[in-house]
Amino acid sequence: xxxxxxxxxxxxxxxxxxxxxxxxxxxxxxxxxxxxxxxxxxxxxxxxxxxxxxxxxxxxxxxxxxxxxxxxxxxxxxxxxxxxxxxxxxxxxxxxxxxxxxxxxxxxxxxxxxxxxxxxxxxxxxxxxxxxxxxxxxxxxxxxxxxxxxxxxxxxxxxxxxxxxxxxxxxxxxxxxxxxxxxxxxxxxxxxxxxxxxxxxxxxxxxxxxxxxxxxxxxxxxxxxxxxxxxxxxxxxxxxxxxxxxxxxxxxxxxxxxxxxxxxxxxxxxxx
Amino acid sequence: xxxxxxxxxxxxxxxxxxxxxxxxxxxxxxxxxxxxxxxxxxxxxxxxxxxxxxxxxxxxxxxxxxxxxxxxxxxxxxxxxxxxxxxxxxxxxxxxxxxxxxxxxxxxxxxxxxxxxxxxxxxxxxxxxxxxxxxxxxxxxxxxxxxxxxxxxxxxxxxxxxxxxxxxxxxxxxxxxxxxxxxxxxxxxxxxxxxxxxxxxxxxxxxxxxxxxxxxxxxxxxxxxxxxxxxxxxxxx
Numbered sequence: 001x002x003x004x005x006x007x008x009x010x011x012x013x014x015x016x017x018x019x020x021x022x023x024x025x026x027x028x029x030x031x032x033x034x035x036x037x038x039x040x041x042x043x044x045x046x047x048x049x050x051x052x053x054x055x056x057x058x059x060x061x062x063x064x065x066x067x068x069x070x071x072x073x074x075x076x077x078x079x080x081x082x083x084x085x086x087x088x089x090x091x092x093x094x095x096x097x098x099x100x101x102x103x104x105x106x107x108x109x110x111x112x113x114x115x116x117x118x119x120x121x122x123x124x125x126x127x128x129x130x131x132x133x134x135x136x137x138x139x140x141x142x143x144x145x146x147x148x149x150x151x152x153x154x155x156x157x158x159x160x161x162x163x164x165x166x167x168x169x170x171x172x173x174x175x176x177x178x179x180x181x182x183x184x185x186x187x188x189x190x191x192x193x194x195x196x197x198x199x200x201x202x203x204x205x206x207x208x209x210x211x212x213x214x215x216x217x218x219x220x221x222x223x224x225x226x227x228x229x230x231x232x233x234x235x236x237x238x239x240x241x242x243x244x245x246x247x248x249x250x251x252x253x254x255x256x257x258x259x260x261x262x263x264x265x266x267x268x269x270x271x272x
Numbered sequence: 273x274x275x276x277x278x279x280x281x282x283x284x285x286x287x288x289x290x291x292x293x294x295x296x297x298x299x300x301x302x303x304x305x306x307x308x309x310x311x312x313x314x315x316x317x318x319x320x321x322x323x324x325x326x327x328x329x330x331x332x333x334x335x336x337x338x339x340x341x342x343x344x345x346x347x348x349x350x351x352x353x354x355x356x357x358x359x360x361x362x363x364x365x366x367x368x369x370x371x372x373x374x375x376x377x378x379x380x381x382x383x384x385x386x387x388x389x390x391x392x393x394x395x396x397x398x399x400x401x402x403x404x405x406x407x408x409x410x411x412x413x414x415x416x417x418x419x420x421x422x423x424x425x426x427x428x429x430x431x432x433x434x435x436x437x438x439x440x441x442x443x444x445x446x447x448x449x450x451x452x453x454x455x456x457x458x459x460x461x462x463x464x465x466x467x468x469x470x471x472x473x474x475x476x477x478x479x480x481x482x483x484x485x486x487x488x489x490x491x492x493x494x495x496x497x498x499x500x501x502x503x504x505x506x507x508x509x
Contacts, residue, residue: 173319174354176341178368179424188367192358 040247044239057245060229065252067141067225068210071148075156075205080198083160084190088169098161105154113218116147120219144220148209151216156205163197164190200264203257210253226252274428274460278315279324280308287311287484288325293428293460300475301464304503308484309464310351313430316462317341317348329428347426351433353413355420357406361397364405365419375425375457391419394449411442418446422453431463435470447473468492468508480504 086097107115120137121127127137137143167190175185191198213227221228226249233241274293279286287308293299301309314320316327318334318341327334334344355364366388369376376384392398395415400408408416414435421429435443447470454461465471471478472492480488480495488500499505 168354170319170350170352170354171356173341174348174350175356175367177317177344177346177348178420179342179370179373180368181342182340189356 040243040250044243047240047243056224056229056233057248060224060226060245061248061252063141063144063223064210064225064227067144067223068148068206071145071152071209072202072206074145074149075152075209076202079153079156079205080160083157083201084164084186086157086161087164087167101154101157103154104150105158109151109212109214110218112150113147113215116143116150116215116219120146139220139222141223144216144223144225147215147219148212151212152205152209155208156201159201159204160194160198163194163201166197167193196260196264199260203260207253207257211249274316274327274329276312276316276327277325278312278322278327280311280315280320280322282308282311282484285484286323287315289479289481289484289486290325291462291479291486293462295427295460296454296458298454298461298463298475298477300468300471300478301462301481302468302471302478302507303466303481304507305466307466307481309466309481310432311484312481313348313432313462313464317346317430318344319348319350345426346428346430347421347424348430349417349421349432349434351436353410353417355405355408355413355416357404360402360404361408361412361416362401364416365391365397365423367420368424373424375427387425388423391423394452395419411438414438414442415446418450422457425457425459427459429459429461431461431474433465434463434474436465443470444473450474466507 086094086101089097117138118124119126120130120143122131122136122138130137135142137146171189171193172185175189176182180188210225211227213231216225217228217231224232226245230242230245230249233245273295274291276292277290279288281287285308289308289312291299291301291312301312303309311320315322316334318338321338322335326336329345332343332345333339355361356367359367369384369388376387379387392401395418397415397419400412400416405413405416414437418434435446438446450461451474453459461475463471463474476491478490478492478495479486480500482501482503488495488504495504496508499508
């Protein structure tokens with residue numbers, strides 16, 4: 001109780017000592033950033049939710065949540081060791097590898113979609129070979145997941161690298177001298193200390209993959225995930241038809257990653 | 273027995289030091305700041321890789337090639353406490369306790385519990401045992417680091433400025449405790465510092481180091497009476 005009171009007092013003091021104008025401008029800035037959310041309340045007419053649309057909507061949600069989960073698991077499984085390796089590098093090797101990963105982050109989504117189609121699609125040697133094995137690399141769950149993995153991987157690795165880099169190397173070495181093998185050191189020291197930062201990295205990857213439209217619409221028009229479904233419905237039936245799916249989209253993309261980010265920031269895991 | 277020849281290039285000079293340590297021997301590594309004391313300890317511990325030389329401990333080659341940290345039967349108290357911040361004090365102290373602890377092989381659960389209780393009592397860790405390590409004060413953190421290092425009963429201790437930043441009373445108390453354990457556990461010990469007063473209490477023998485070389489090896493009074501270099505003379509006067 002005393003602590004709460006002290007916090008309230010220090011908060012009030014901060015409120016009164018910081019320049020009022022700066023605070024007002026900041027509040028205005030944040031309000032403008034969040035202003036688009038008011039779109040949910042705009043009078044677009046009654047939201048359409050008939051039987052047929054309900055079925056396709058449900059299918060899109062299933063595709064998005066199911067396949068994005070799979071993509072996220074692949075991103076974490078492949079990206080975590082890469083991020084850890086990267087975090088312990090320095091000098092030229094680090095610059096080279098990071099430079100390569102940044103390329104994948106900076107790639108415009110639509111361009112990435114086209115490149116993926118060209119390099120993995122059935123007209124490419126790799127795509128043709130995979131097709132002969134029975135793996136379709138365009139307009140299939142495989143292409144959907146592959147595209148999402150490509151879209152999200154760079155973001156995950158960059159953020160996870162920062163989380164690992166914030167764990168002092170000496171702590172791992174102390175654990176090693178205390179008889180712990182590398183895997184045990186990772187499990188008992190590195191991972192627990194990087195945990196929140198890793199969760200934040202995973203949440204960025206999740207949002208990137210789930211929300212990806214530009215690359216996915218090129219490689220995987222089918223199976224339509226939420227973004228592509230919204231696009232199709234918008235073309236065919238207009239705004240009232242996409243409002244329910246828009247809401248589902250926001251709810252599945254935002255709250256959990258938001259919470260993870262807030263926790264990670266509070267813990268200082270992202271400050272390093 | 274530890275036999276360490278460490279060669280490590282640094283920007284201003286190359287550290288090139290040979291130290292031998294018998295069982296239960298206590299050796300001070302004494303010299304001005306930035307003389308290479310920490311480099312020598314860090315190379316023996318395996319935190320840094322030497323550029324040359326050879327390190328052998330009881331017949332086990334630690335370098336070259338560098339042995340992995342978990343195979344080195346020694347303990348290293350760095351200048352920083354380096355406690356695991358996400359664990360409690362107790363979890364920090366017991367972190368390295370398992371069947372592979374060098375001095376505890378064959379110890380029963382009972383003996384282990386008695387040993388931990390002894391550490392806890394002598395280093396006054398009882399009141400903070402369940403406190404998160406990130407919440408303890410500087411002096412307490414030093415005790416915890418010391419307890420964690422000793423818990424495995426390593427045959428060799430490397431101490432890098434073990435009592436810097438501690439007040440006189442606490443320093444004397446910890447030196448006393450260490451010497452007491454030294455009598456029962458008979459570990460060998462190298463302590464590096466640029467202050468001779470603490471080192472004199474801890475180690476009867478001293479290797480003086482300047483710009484990466486051992487300039488004199490002997491007992492404290494020999495160094496004081498016949499210092500090999502002007503720097504040494506000033507440091508010991």
